[in-house]
Amino acid sequence: MFAPPTGIFSSDALLAALRAAGEQTRLRMLALLADGELTVKDLTTILGQSQPRISRHLKLLAEAGLVERHPEGAWVYWRLSDTAAARELVGVLVAIVDPHDAAIARDREWLLAVRRDHADAAARYFADHAAEWDTIRSLHVAESDVEAAMRDALGRRSVDAFLDIGTGTGRVLELFADLYGRGVGIDASTAMLAVARSNLAEAGIGHAQVRHGDILALPLPRDGFDIVAIHQVLHYLDDPARALREAARVLRPGGRLLVVDFAPHTLEFLRDRHAHRRLGFAHETMAGWIEAAGLSLERTIDLAGKGGEGRLTVTLWLARDPRLLVADTATRTRETA
Secondary structure (H helix, E strand, O other): OOOOOOOOOOHHHHHHHHHHHOOHHHHHHHHHHOOOOEEHHHHHHHHOOOHHHHHHHHHHHHHOOOEEEEEEOOEEEEEEOOOHHHHHHHHHHHHOOOOOOHHHHHHHHHHHHHHHHHHHHHHHHHHHHHHHHHHHHOOEOOHHHHHHHHHHHHOOOOEEEEEEEOOOOOHHHHHOOOOEEEEEEEEOOHHHHHHHHHHHHHOOOOOEEEEEOEOOEOOOOOOOEEEEEEEOOHHHOOOHHHHHHHHHHHEEEEEEEEEEEEOOOOOOHHHHHHOOOOOOOOHHHHHHHHHHOOOEEEEEEEEOOOOOOOOEOEEEEEEEOOOOOHHHHHHHHHHHO
16 A cells, blocks of 8 residues: 655656656666765766766756755765655655666676775774774773663664764664664764765665764754764863754754763873863763753763773763654644544
């Protein structure tokens, strides 16, 4: 049975979208972008066409509202539009294309080759920085325990949209991939975004994407996400309270914010050698910032590191946007009346 769409086009917009998609190269592009974002360079490699020709096709798809352009430093990434109508239309078109079609099958082979190249580059970057990650991880509770606590704090209820602020390697997007319909990660480091893209592709997570952006001025609309996570990010910032206000801005009414960071400590070398701006956060400090951002703190969980003095405690703070879901409540009331 046909499922009703969650997004709609006007008749003129739908015709324009179909005209844009109704060309062989552009249809192949949509099939590729349905698997994740790509650069013009990636697409020229996969499709074997010139940069001007690829750019022209992308321009037509963008004008029809099917794809979006996202600059990231000197590069530009292309991805499917975030609008529900566009994603549903592309999903239908891609689903009815024969996967054994010669051109489509070849494109997927080249896509895998491009992703292998990306993965190799990401592995080299991570290897170059592995020492600093391992040093910090050795000082606190096992990452598996932290992740288990995060899963427990958020529960198993599925949500529409999930945001990871300061996504780094994309691990949080991987951890909660079964929980959301659409995931977005924001980070200011293009090198870390390359790692995240590689990790998400390797994990087969096509419903999450990462973007370059300032976490103190998120390139996202208000009220867009059901869950926002900020994992081990705030201690790098001069103004953590501002980051929390931005997180609150993009939360939907009733949405939840999960913050994970260190409790107060005295390990000055983390400031000197690893760019930490803050040596942890007290419960009352974080609670004050969360309240000032307009959120209600629901839970605080401390995970103490083992091994005695000098070990870091990881703290989880779970907060909620207290605004009433008036429209949703009214709808449920009518449905049960």
